[in-house]
Amino acid sequence: MSYKTEELAFANTPAAHPMASTPVQPATSRSTADYRALDAAHHIHPFSDMGALNRAGSRVIVNAQGVHLWDSDGNKIIDGMAGLWCVNVGYGRKELADAAYRQMQALPYYNTFFKTTHPPVIELSALLAELTPEPFRHFFYCNSGSEGNDTVLRIVHQYWATQRQPAKKFVIARKNAYHGSTIAGGTLGGMAYMHEQMPSKVENVVHIDQPYFFGEASSDQTPEEFVLLRARQLEEKILELGANNVAAFIGEPFQGAGGVIFPAATYWPEIQRICRKYDVLLVADEVIGGFGRTGEWFAHQHFGFEPDLITLAKGLTSGYVPMGAVGLHDRVARALIDHGDFNHGLTYSGHPVAAAVAVANLKLLRDEKIVARVKADTGPYFQKKLRDTFAGHPIVGEISGAGLVAGVQLAQEPHTRTRFANGVDVGTLCRDFCFNGNLVMRASGDRMLLSPPLVISRPEIDEIVTKAKAAIDATARELGML
Secondary structure, three states: HHHHHHHHHHHOOOOOOOOOOOOOEEEEEEEEOHHHOOOOOOOOOOOOOHHHHHOOOOEEEEEEEEEEEHHHHHOOEEEEOOHHHHOOOOOOOHHHHHHHHHHHHHHOOOOOOOOOOOOHHHHHHHHHHHHHOOOOEEEEEOOOOOHHHHHHHHHHHHHHOOOOOOOOOOOHHHHHHOOOOHHHHHOOOOHHHHHHHHOOEEEOOEEEOOOOHHHHHHOOOOOHHHHHHHHHHEEEEEEEHHHEEEEEEEOOOEEEEOOOOOOOOOOOHHHHHOOOOOOOEEEEEEOOOOOOOOOOOOOOHHHHHOOOOEEEOOHHHHOOOOOOOEEEEEEHHHHOOOOOOOOOOOOOOOOHHHHHHHHHHHHHHHOOOOHHHHHHHHHHHHHHHHHHOOOOOOOEEEEEOOOOEEEEEOOOEHHHEOOOOHHHEEEEEEEHHHHHEEEEEEOOOOOOEEEOOOOOOHHHHHHHHHHHHHHHHHHHOOOOOO
């Protein structure tokens, strides 16, 4: 089927989220002022200046349906971030609530230690083996992407121990990467502001530069040339450390929290070539990119490379309950299976309720052809709409992305790739205009990020882009540039 035929085939298809027209009301209700006072009195928020937040008062979200949220003041908000990149099937899917309820009645909890298993985790593992690429047939479960990347480190080191190469200890990651907020995940991530608050880091983790063309390339480089040079920093670092000492390279196929940075097509094939040349495991952090975000089931398929390990979370359950996983390539799995105990696990590894919800969620993505729709219809429409809307905008330097994820680069001079000196402040200003305009659009420094639920319709995409344009126009006016 040609691209155009696929587009027409999906163009008149109703949005794939048959949900009630109004959200379910909460069981209890307080005034917004009461909620804010209690929140300020007792709740520490993630990644927040609590003094400033408590003075301003947090927004209290009480309902959600489809791609929209409602706050305690009755404002209807369109969620351009799918929660935190995770609510792939949209809000209000009764199928997921029913799956959780049925499982809670049958077996609300049991562990997977002590030679024990249960039907939901078996069914989930078999389904993941069908949906992931052929080499991935084994999965280890945890509660989040952060724990998934902690698990990756354990698997990597155990793998090299089984290969009688215990000196392979170094893991190479990238600056401005995000791999979670545990000590191990935060060490793997390359965000300096997180490292400043984390003096105790995991040993043997080093970083190379990110493939951020707009912000870091010289004026005479093409995107393809630039990312090749960045990829070859991996080879330089391996040679510096000694190939016999390097265990793995980890990277998000596209950087999510770092700004939705999509490297040019030459990047990942070169990374894979270098890993294979020096016998270094290649880890794809698919926590954001997995389960349809780019229009492929997994983001590494979009970029055309084959990892040895994949970290999964977020879209695994569409955020309805916490769950993470690590997928193991056959050669890594066989090494662990054939060499005794793997001494790692969590109380909730393979939790039966989370597994049941994950199965129901993945079946919706598959059977309602939600991922196929992103690839053939809503993804291309979203990308074109953004590029057409912001073409020639005085403070938009580029649109990056694929499928239903995009980064909008704010710039002082777009044509010369000149960034704002106070880019973080500009991004925060724009985010606040989005917030006030009832759009959830995230700021990452001077890049504005969008990642809506995968069930979004074309009219809802139009709503997001219209509100994003209004916020970015307001930002430009505030800066005296429009």
